[in-house]
Amino acid sequence: MEAMILAVIFIILILIVLASCVKIVPQAHAMVIERLGGYQGTWGVGIHFKMPFLDRIAKRVLLKEQVVDFAPQPVITKDNVTMRIDTVVFFQITDPKLFAYGVENPIMAIENLTATTLRNIIGDMELDETLTSRETINTKMRASLDVATDPWGIKVNRVELKNIIPPAAIQDAMEKQMKAERERREAILRAEGEKKSTVLVAEGKKASAILDAEAEKQAAILRAEARKEATIREAEGQAEAILKIQQANADGLRFLKEAEPNASVLQLKSLEAFAKAADGKATKIIIPSEIQGVAGLVKSITEVAAEQK
Numbered sequence: 410m411e412a413m414i415l416a417v418i419f420i421i422l423i424l425i426v427l428a429s430c431v432k433i434v435p436q437a438h439a440m441v442i443e444r445l446g447g448y449q450g451t452w453g454v455g456i457h458f459k460m461p462f463l464d465r466i467a468k469r470v471l472l473k474e475q476v477v478d479f480a481p482q483p484v485i486t487k488d489n490v491t492m493r494i495d496t497v498v499f500f501q502i503t504d505p506k507l508f509a510y511g512v513e514n515p516i517m518a519i520e521n522l523t524a525t526t527l528r529n530i531i532g533d534m535e536l537d538e539t540l541t542s543r544e545t546i547n548t549k550m551r552a553s554l555d556v557a558t559d560p561w562g563i564k565v566n567r568v569e570l571k572n573i574i575p576p577a578a579i580q581d582a583m584e585k586q587m588k589a590e591r592e593r594r595e596a597i598l599r600a601e602g603e604k605k606s607t608v609l610v611a612e613g614k615k616a617s618a619i620l621d622a623e624a625e626k627q628a629a630i631l632r633a634e635a636r637k638e639a640t641i642r643e644a645e646g647q648a649e650a651i652l653k654i655q656q657a658n659a660d661g662l663r664f665l666k667e668a669e670p671n672a673s674v675l676q677l678k679s680l681e682a683f684a685k686a687a688d689g690k691a692t693k694i695i696i697p698s699e700i701q702g703v704a705g706l707v708k709s710i711t712e713v714a715a716e717q718k
Contacts, residue, residue: 432457432466439505441468451505470505474566477516481574482524484531486539493574494531496523498554499567507562515561519554523568526553536575543570 433456434440440452444464459465477500481493498519502508512518530549531539539546547568554565575583 426461430459430461430464432459437472439470439472440466441470441505441509443467448506448510468505468509470502470508472502472505474499474501477519478571479520479523481572482527484528486531486536487533488535490536490579491576492531492536492539492579493572494527495571496527496550497569497571498523498565499569500558500563500565502562503564504562507560509562511561515558515563518561519558519563519565522554522557523550526550526557536579540573540575543573546570 432440432452434452434454436454438454440457442449442452442459442464444460448467449464477498479496479498481495483491483493485491500519508515527546527550530546534542534546547570550568551565554568558565
């Protein structure tokens with residue numbers, strides 16, 4: 410009975426040992442294997458078997474891109490301004506063996522390397538250049554860290570300056586400078602607005618004056634044309650009246666000619682013409698001698714007609 414129990418226990422132990430020798434490596438992971446303390450190999454994704462009691466997993470490595478946010482580091486600029494800068498490093502393990510055996514503490518090593526590299530770069534730049542050259546600093550740091558971490562099996566993909574914290578006095582001076590700059594821009598914008606407004610008003614007045622002059626010109630032209638038209642119509646009316654008078658005179662002469670008047674009638678017509686010429690306004694009328702006889706004849710006829718009445 411005891412032998413049977415021992416056999417079962419032995420079988421269970423064997424199964425446990427065999428199960429412990431079977432390992433499954435998930436995606437984006439790797440395992441560094443050692444045999445009797447020496448490097449045996451690197452397991453990739455999939456199922457693997459190791460020798461019991463001889464092989465062991467020395468290090469589990471994550472192959473995804475990782476992000477490390479380091480605490481602010483004090484740095485001194487070229488113009489002796491002390492500021493604090495914190496950085497964010499994006500890195501990825503490319504060689505699990507080098508990562509396992511290259512450096513004792515890779516993250517601490519990257520942090521210290523980042524701090525020293527940052528101090529070297531900022532030490533060659535002045536404050537204003539530092540504040541406006543983030544991209545340049547990022548590029549230089551990434552290149553330097555990538556070269557330095559290559560023997561550790563680490564590739565630095567990006568380095569970003571998260572915050573640049575200058576001293577309080579510098580911050581106060583920068584705020585005052587920014588305020589003065591904003592006020593200057595505001596004054597410039599206000600002046601430009603007033604200038605544009607003045608120019609627009611002047612252009613409006615100019616356009617209005619041009620339109621007024623054009624309207625006055627058109628009105629003068631219309632008035633001149635109206636006066637010309639009236640003058641033409643008046644002249645046409647006078648010409649038409651003269652033409653009708655001449656026509657009437659011509660008709661009278663024609664009727665007279667057709668009636669074949671004698672000398673006495675002609676003299677009588679001449680007398681009527683003189684009377685019309687006088688029109689009751691002349692104080693003295695000189696009558697030709699050949700008409701005086703006709704005038705006496707007319708007077709005699711008038712008197713005889715009066716006596717008969």
